[in-house]
Amino acid sequence: MIDLNIKSYTVEKLEDPFGLLSGDRYEFFLDLDIDEEDELFSEKGVGLRVLFVAEGEQTKIVSYHFFEQGSEKVFDFALEDDEEEEILQFCKEHLAE
DSSP: OOOOOOEEEEEEOOOOOOOTSSSSSEEEHHHHEETTTTTTTTTTTTEEEEEEEETTTEEEEEEEEEETTTOOOOOOOOOOOOHHHHHHHHHTTTTOO
């Protein structure tokens, strides 16, 4: 289980210039504070990129991946169900910012 301590984040609404996609899409970049003992730890820092969709009252995570700060190297780790729910709630709460 990964400790999802979010130090900072940025969010950007993605434009759909052709209107092909339903709902609004957002890209979140979360800067995570990972314990040194965790196998995901990197001295450069670890981020989580999340593609999030909001359509009316429906929201969901479309995709995500962990990456190393600076190098953008992608880590092959998956969130557990409760962690994914925590990230979903975080994204829902921070859409308006």
